[in-house]
Each structure stands twice: as structure tokens, then as C-alpha cells.
Amino acid sequence: MAEVLVFVDHVDGAVRKPTLELLTLARRVGEPVALAVGAGAAGTAGVLAEHGAVRVLTVDAPEFAEYLVVPKVDALQAAYEAVSPVAVLVPSSAEGKEVAARLAVRIGSGVITDAVDLEAGEGGLVATQSAFAASFTTRSRVSRGTPVITVKPNSAPVEAAVAAGAVEALEVSFSAQATGTRVTARTPRESTGRPELTEAAIVVSGGRGVNGAENFHLIETLADALGAAVGASRAAVDAGWYPHSSQVGQTGKSVSPQLYIASGISGAIQHRAGMQTSKTIVAINKDAEAPIFDLVDYGVVGDLFQVVPQLTEEVNARKG
Amino acid sequence: MSLRIVVCVKYVPDATGDRHFADDLTVDRDDVDGLLSELDEYAVEQALQIADEADDAEITVLTVGPEDAKDALRKALSMGADKAVHVEDDGLHGSDVMGTSLVLAKAVEKAGYDLVISGMASTDGTMGVLPAVLAERLGVPQVTLLSEVSVEGGVVRGRRDGDSASERLEASLPAVVSVTDQSGEARYPSFKGIMAAKKKPVVSWDLEDLGIGADEVGLAGAWTVVDSVAQRPARTAGTIVKDEGEGGRGLAEFLAGQKFI
Ligand SMILES: Cc1cc2nc3c(=O)[nH]c(=O)nc-3n(C[C@H](O)[C@H](O)[C@H](O)COP(=O)(O)OP(=O)(O)OC[C@H]3O[C@@H](n4cnc5c(N)ncnc54)[C@H](O)[C@@H]3O)c2cc1C
Ligand SMILES: Nc1ncnc2c1ncn2[C@@H]1O[C@H](COP(=O)(O)O)[C@@H](O)[C@H]1O
Numbered sequence: 001m002a003e004v005l006v007f008v009d010h011v012d013g014a015v016r017k018p019t020l021e022l023l024t025l026a027r028r029v030g031e032p033v034a035l036a037v038g039a040g041a042a043g044t045a046g047v048l049a050e051h052g053a054v055r056v057l058t059v060d061a062p063e064f065a066e067y068l069v070v071p072k073v074d075a076l077q078a079a080y081e082a083v084s085p086v087a088v089l090v091p092s093s094a095e096g097k098e099v100a101a102r103l104a105v106r107i108g109s110g111v112i113t114d115a116v117d118l119e120a121g122e123g124g125l126v127a128t129q130s131a132f133a134a135s136f137t138t139r140s141r142v143s144r145g146t147p148v149i150t151v152k153p154n155s156a157p158v159e160a161a162v163a164a165g166a167v168e169a170l171e172v173s174f175s176a177q178a179t180g181t182r183v184t185a186r187t188p189r190e191s192t193g194r195p196e197l198t199e200a201a202i203v204v205s206g207g208r209g210v211n212g213a214e215n216f217h218l219i220e221t222l223a224d225a226l227g228a229a230v231g232a233s234r235a236a237v238d239a240g241w242y243p244h245s246s247q248v249g250q251t252g253k254s255v256s257p258q259l260y261i262a263s264g265i266s267g268a269i270q271h272r273a274g275m276q277t278s279k280t281i282v283a284i285n286k287d288a289e290a291p292i293f294d295l296v297d298y299g300v301v302g303d304l305f306q307v308v309p310q311l312t313e314e315v316n317a318r319k320g
Numbered sequence: 321m322s323l324r325i326v327v328c329v330k331y332v333p334d335a336t337g338d339r340h341f342a343d344d345l346t347v348d349r350d351d352v353d354g355l356l357s358e359l360d361e362y363a364v365e366q367a368l369q370i371a372d373e374a375d376d377a378e379i380t381v382l383t384v385g386p387e388d389a390k391d392a393l394r395k396a397l398s399m400g401a402d403k404a405v406h407v408e409d410d411g412l413h414g415s416d417v418m419g420t421s422l423v424l425a426k427a428v429e430k431a432g433y434d435l436v437i438s439g440m441a442s443t444d445g446t447m448g449v450l451p452a453v454l455a456e457r458l459g460v461p462q463v464t465l466l467s468e469v470s471v472e473g474g475v476v477r478g479r480r481d482g483d484s485a486s487e488r489l490e491a492s493l494p495a496v497v498s499v500t501d502q503s504g505e506a507r508y509p510s511f512k513g514i515m516a517a518k519k520k521p522v523v524s525w526d527l528e529d530l531g532i533g534a535d536e537v538g539l540a541g542a543w544t545v546v547d548s549v550a551q552r553p554a555r556t557a558g559t560i561v562k563d564e565g566e567g568g569r570g571l572a573e574f575l576a577g578q579k580f581i
Contacts, residue, residue, distance in 0.1 A: 011484055068480075068489055069452065069462060093483050094448065094465055101417065101449035102456040110418060110543025113447045126547070132339040132444070137550050144543040180461030181495075184477075185488040202580065226580065244467075244481060244502055251359070251440065251501045259580050269335050273446075280578060281555070282571065288562070295555050298574045302563025310568025318572065318581050 002030035005085035006053070007076055007100075009093060010036060013043025017199045018091040018153040023051040025118045025156045029125060030086055032163075033057065035079040035170065037072055038064040042167060049165020051158065057082070057170040068181040069095060071174055073102040078172045080107060085146065087125050089118075092150040100150045109145025116155045116256070116277070125149065133250070133273035153198040154256045189245060197229045197246060202259045203278070205231035205248055206241075207271075209264015209285065209304055213241040218308045219263060225315040231255065231275075233265045249274035263304045267292025284308060323377040323471070326433045327367045328424055328454075329360040329396050331389035332444040339444070344539065345546040346414045347444050349386055356392035360439035361506035364396045366499045367437050368507070370471050378402050380431050384412060384423050390522065397517035398509035405431055409526040414539025421450055423537060425457040426530040435476065438498040440465055451498035461491035467502035 004026040009016045019034075026032035034053040036044040041058040048056050057079050063071040076099060080088060088109075090100040097113050104111035115127035125147045129138050142148065197203065204226065206219035216230075223230045232242035234249055248255055250270040260278035265271060267283070267290055275281070276295065283292040288301045300307050333339045333352035342348040364381065371377035381396040383389045384407040393404040407427050415423070428436055436458075441448035448465075455462030463469075466478035466489070476495050480487045481502070509517070527534060535541050561570055575581050 068487070069464075073456075095482060097447070097449050098452035098462070098464065101447075101453045104543075105418065105421070105453055105456050108543075110416065111449070112544055113449060123547075130552075131341075131549075133335065135339075135552055136341065137552055138345075138546050139548045140544055140546045142543060143545045177456075177459060177461070181463050181489055181491040183487050184490050186485045187487075188485045189483075245483075250443070250446070259575070259578075276552075280580075281558075282574070284567075284571070288560075293558075293560055296560070297555075297558040298571065299558060299560040300563050300567040300571055301560060302567045306565075307563055307567045307571065310566075311571050312568075314569050314572035315575070315581050318576060 002086040003033045003083050004030040005079055005083050005088045006032050006034045007088070007090040007096065008034050008036040008044055008048065009091045009096065010040065010044050013040030015044050015047050016091070017158060018151070020051045020158040021153065021156040022089045022091060022151055023048070023053060024159045025151060026089055027052050027161060028118065029120050033083050033085065035076060037075045045165050045167045049163055050160055052161035052163045053165045054163045056165050056167050058167060059170040059172050061172065063174055063178055066183055067179050068183060069098050069102070070178045070180060072099045073106070074175050074178055075170065075172045076103050077106055079170055082170065087147045087149065090148070090150045092152045097150050100148050104148040107145060109148050110142035111148045112140055112142060113150045115149050115151045118149065118151065130277060133269050134276035152254065152256065192230070194223060195227070195229045197231060197253050198255055200229035200255070200257055202226050202228035203231045203248070203255050203257045204228045204261045204263070205233065205265060206236055206263050207233035207265030208235040208239070210236060210241065211264070216242055218305070222261070222308055222312045222315070225312050225319070233271050262292055263308055265292055266290045267295065323371070323374045324432050324434045325367045325371060325377060325379045326428050326431055326436045327363050327379060327381045327396065327401065328436065328438040329364065329381050329383050329392050330357045330439070330442045331355070331383055331385045331392035332357045332442055335443050341549045344414065345549050346539065349388070354388055354391065356395040357439060357443045359441055359443055359501060361399070362499050362501055362503050363437045363439045364399050364401060365506040366469055366503055368400045370435070370469070374471065380405060382424065382427055382431065383407070384420055384427070393522055394517055395509065397520045398513040399507055400513060403520055404522040406522055406524045407526070407530070408524050411527050411534045411538045414542060415537045416542040416544050417447055417450055417453060418543045419537035419541055421453040421457055423530060423532060424450070424454055426532060427525060428454070428458065430525070430530060434493045435471065436496045438496070440498050440500045451496050455496040458496065461495040463489050463491050463495050464498040466497060466499050469497060469499055469503065
């Protein structure tokens with residue numbers, strides 16, 4: 001059966017959820033072969049096998065941590081040559097997209113980024129994408145070479161599917177470019193203990209209306225009551241109230257949770273670009289004319305300093 | 321020796337306008353007002369700052385796009401760039417990232433460069449991969465998605481805030497850099513800048529000037545095809561209530577009804 005190469009996103013062997021979603025999509029077209037690189041790569045095999053990986057190629061070398069992007073491209077190319085897959089799937093992180101696109105040039109293939117769905121079509125693999133701040137949906141295909149496609153988080157369910165997951169060491173010889181960009185220092189992002197923004201089922205976001213870093217605890221306690229991730233608008237990030245890593249929108253994270261709650265956010269096009277595909281959207285804003293209300297399933301016109309604490313209290317009471 | 325900086329800027333349909341696709345399923349660039357992609361203003365700004373720090377530097381802004389894309393070049397020139405290159409050819413219509421990156425690579429080489437600076441993503445295509453592909457094609461280091469950048473003694477350094485870590489990066493020139501909207505507000509063109517821009521040179525190149533065959537770019541030369549485009553159905557109007565003191569509880573009721581609590 002045809003094999004589909006899946007690039008694994010993991011942190012020291014802990015596989016991130018979007019990779020498991022890719023395995024679900026890969027199984028629609030063929031047998032998933034996973035590639036895990038870097039420290040802890042071999043530790044990914046168990047969970048990948050439980051989700052359908054027939055083979056797990058692993059490779060570790062200092063280059064993966066010491067240099068930017070290109071060593072991973074070299075590894076993916078080596079895997080591509082070893083496997084001859086019918087498609088290459090990569091998680092749509094900033095780095096994942098760069099790795100995928102560079103591989104595509106090297107192997108003479110077209111690349112599609114940020115797919116939100118994939119299916120086998122007559123002319124090959126068909127990718128669904130969102131365009132213009134998610135106001136359009138497109139269906140596209142790679143028309144030359146082996147499709148290289150990056151897929152956004154939350155695009156498919158995670159499904160258990162036990163497979164062999166045979167671990168094989170991959171030989172990689174690094175290209176001349178591999179050591180071009182040195183990583184001279186790395187500060188890991190501190191964990192908030194909350195779900196990952198792009199993977200969360202519920203996201204609670206605050207904007208300029210939150211009016212100060214000292215008030216963001218209102219957003220956080222609501223998020224914690226719901227088991228949600230915390231997001232922020234660019235206005236709140238630019239004001240220094242919340243870290244950039246939590247920004248939702250065109251130049252921040254793009255999220256597609258089951259539930260998105262926007263508080264004190266007007267709903268500018270660049271913010272909508274990152275949240276418009278959420279399943280259920282709720283907003284709290286004191287301005288009845290705010291554009292965010294065009295998107296909502298349920299909106300409260302009111303002061304977030306009243307509404308949010310009451311909501312949090314009620315959520316806790318109902319859980320209680 | 322002078323530091324030669326090439327800034328890649330894209331002319332895009334205004335995001336606050338009614339963006340849509342043309343009949344051939346490419347981005348409609350005729351019907352909607354265009355402008356210099358806001359995210360590329362950050363690239364121009366960082367180029368200007370790097371040039372300020374250097375003993376001697378020259379900034380060329382480069383765009384691949386239709387005739388109106390000259391507006392984007394003018395804006396960048398009025399911000400302070402020295403000269404501009406416009407790659408314009410009917411054969412370019414419908415190019416995908418592979419076509420565009422090929423053209424940019426050839427143009428950057430023809431212009432001569434030590435440092436290429438791009439935006440983090442175009443506001444219409446939003447792929448955010450072009451700088452990486454350009455580095456691959458040019459065979460030079462990629463130092464991308466920087467929220468901070470500096471150049472000193474032939475070395476570019478920067479900070480990249482990734483998903484799991486913030487990294488400090490370093491590479492020797494020549495290199496391809498891209499900067500994010502965290503890199504620092506872009507300046508507004510001054511009146512003097514706008515006047516001066518009118519006199520700055522803008523050269524036009526076509527595919528022949530770059531030695532690129534018509535079959536390598538454009539819709540026919542693209543390595544991807546769009547089969548269909550559909551407007552996302554407008555979200556059905558939701559319930560909107562005014563808070564009269566019970567707004568939070570009403571919202572909790574709604575969430576419970578949807579099984580979120
Ligand atoms: C190139 C580019 C990229 C961008 N990328 C992003 C991005 O990734 N993400 C992003 O979010 N933005 C982005 N923006 C910025 C975007 O255009 C908006 O400026 C931003 O989203 C506004 O944030 P906001 O809604 O929090 O603030 P505002 O637009 O100021 O809205 C604040 C809202 O809070 C309400 N409010 C105030 N006080 C209260 C209260 N007590 N109770 C209830 N409601 C209250 C107000 O009625 C108002 O509607 C980008 C812009 C550009 C040009
Ligand atoms: N047609 C173009 N002309 C010049 N620069 C471009 C063009 N397309 C993309 N770029 C540059 O590449 C960056 C990333 O674009 P993209 O990968 O399309 O999101 C942009 O911010 C620009 O700096």
C-alpha cells in the first residue's frame with residue numbers, strides 16, 4: 001500500500017496533538033510512515049504506533065538543536081528518498097511550514113500550506129484551505145511532484161489505530177546549508193499549565209477592553225473554570241498586558257476551537273482571521289456595534305468587568 | 321564596502337476591502353484597492369535601521385507584481401529606500417510560491433545583495449514561507465521570523481520567538497532575513513520623503529531580463545492548482561442580549577445548553 005510520510009512535532013519525545021491528527025488524515029490516503037528528529041525522537045514511537053504509524057524513522061544529531069530549520073529539511077529529504085511516499089504531511093507551525101516549503105523546492109514539488117482538511121480526489125489529494133481571513137474556502141491540489149502539505153491544528157480528530165510502528169534509524173548526511181544559521185541561545189517558553197492555544201477545545205480571549213495587565217486574571221480565571229487556553233488581541237499584546245505567544249489573529253496564532261469567548265475585543269479583520277473558523281463564538285463587549293457581534297452565536301452587550309466574573313462564578317457553581 | 325540590502329515587498333489587496341477571487345480563481349488584484357502589505361513595512365523599517373547603523377549601505381526595494389505594484393515601491397521609497405526594482409510581466413499572472421520565489425531569486429541576484437529582508441507573510445497569500453524558499457534557492461542562510469535584528473561585521477543576529485522557545489540566531493552574510501510585526505513600528509513617510517521618492521530610480525525587468533522561461537511561472541507554470549473557491553456562508557445571526565445584571569448567568573445558561581459546562 002502507498003505510504004504517506006508524516007513529519008512529527010514533538011518536545012523531547014512527547015508528541016504534540018496536531019501530529020496525531022495528521023496520522024488520521026494520512027490514513028485516508030495510505031499507510032503513515034512517521035519521521036521524528038532530534039532529542040527524544042525514539043521515544044515517540046509508542047504513541048505513533050497507537051495512532052497508525054506503520055514505521056517510525058528516527059534520527060538524532062546535535063545539528064537539529066544547534067542550527068535553524070535546514071537540518072530538519074535534510075532529514076525530511078532523506079526520509080522522502082528512503083520512503084518514496086505518495087504525500088508528505090507536516091504540521092502547520094511556523095517552522096513546519098518552512099521545512100515543508102524548502103523540501104518542496106528540493107524535490108520539485110508544489111506545496112500547500114495551512115490546509116484544514118484533506119481527502120483523496122480523482123486528480124490526487126485535495127486540500128481545503130481558508131482564504132482572506134477565513135471568508136472563503138478553497139480546494140486545491142499539488143499538480144507537480146509529490147504533494148507536500150502542511151495541516152493546521154484541529155483539522156481532524158485524533159483516532160486510535162494500532163499499527164506496527166517499527167522503529168528504524170534514518171541516515172542523514174547534512175547539506176552544506178545545514179550549519180548556516182546557528183542557534184546561539186534558547187529560552188524555552190514557560191508552561192502556563194493551561195492547554196496549548198492552538199490545540200485547545202476552548203479559548204477565552206481578552207482585548208483592549210480588559211484595560212490593563214492587572215485585569216487579565218479575570219480572563220484567566222474564566223479560562224481555568226472552563227479548562228480553556230487564554231488568548232489576547234494584538235492591542236492587548238502591544239500594550240504589554242499579555243505575551244505575544246498568546247496573540248490570536250493574522251500575525252499571532254490561528255485557532256479553531258469548539259468554543260471561542262472574546263471579551264473586550266472589537267473583532268478587527270486581522271483578529272477575525274485567526275478565530276473565525278471556531279465552531280461556537282461568544283462575545284462580551286459594551287459596544288453593541290462592535291463587528292465581533294456579526295460572528296457570534298451568543299453575544300452579551302455589557303461591561304466585561306460585570307459579566308465575566310458572574311459567568312465564572314456560574315460556571316464554577318454548575319461544575320460544583 | 322557598501323552593504324547592499326534588498327527588501328522584498330508585496331502589493332496586496334487592502335484587507336479591509338472586499339477581497340475576492342477573479343474568474344480564473346486567482347486573487348482579484350484589479351477590483352480591490354491595493355497597497356504595500358503592512359507586514360512588509362516592517363521589513364522596510366528594519367532595512368532603514370540597519371542601513372543607519374552601517375557605514376555605507378544601499379537599500380533596493382523589489383516587488384514582483386502588476387503595474388499598480390509601483391505604488392508599493394513608491395511608498396517604500398518615500399519611507400527612505402534608495403531605489404526600486406519592479407518585476408512586471410504578463411506571464412507572471414497566477415504564479416504560486418514556487419514561481420514567485422524563482423523570480424525573486426533571479427532578481428535579487430541580478431540586483432546584487434548582501435542581505436535580503438522580507439516581511440513575515442503576505443497579507444493576501446499568508447503562507448509565510450517565501451523567505452525560507454528564497455534562502456533555499458539562493459543557497460544562503462535563512463534567518464527568519466525575527467522580532468529583533470541587527471547587522472555587524474558581516475554577521476546578522478536576531479531573535480526568533482518560536483512556539484516552544486525564544487531563540488537567538490546568528491549567520492554570516494549574505495543571508496535572507498524576515499521580520500515580524502514585533503520588530504518595531506514602521507515609520508510614516510515624511511513630506512520630504514514623499515517628494516524625494518518621486519526622483520528615485522525605479523527600474524522594470526521582465527521575464528526575459530531575468531532569463532526565466534514563460535513555462536516556469538504564471539498560472540500554467542504553477543505547481544499547485546486551485547480547483548474551486550467558495551464564499552464561507554455568513555455565520556447565522558446569533559442571540560444578542562443586553563446585560564441588565566444577569567448577562568453572565570444568561571451566558572452560562574447558553575454554554576450549558578451547548579454542553580460546554
Ligand atoms: C498587519 C496587521 C496585523 C494584525 N494582526 C493582528 C492579530 O494577529 N491579532 C489581533 O488581534 N489584531 C491584529 N491586528 C490589529 C487589529 O487591526 C486591531 O487593531 C486589534 O485586533 C484590536 O484589538 P482589540 O479588539 O482588543 O481593541 P479595540 O479595537 O480597541 O477594541 C476594544 C473593544 O473593547 C470594548 N470594551 C472596552 N471596554 C470594555 C468593557 N469594560 N467591557 C466590555 N467591552 C469593552 C470596546 O467596545 C471595543 O470594542 C493587526 C493589524 C495589522 C495592520
Ligand atoms: N510578489 C512578491 N514580490 C515581492 N516580495 C514578495 C512577493 N510575495 C511575497 N513576498 C515577500 O515574501 C514575504 C512572505 O510572503 P508569503 O510567503 O507569500 O506569505 C512577504 O512578506 C514579502 O516580503
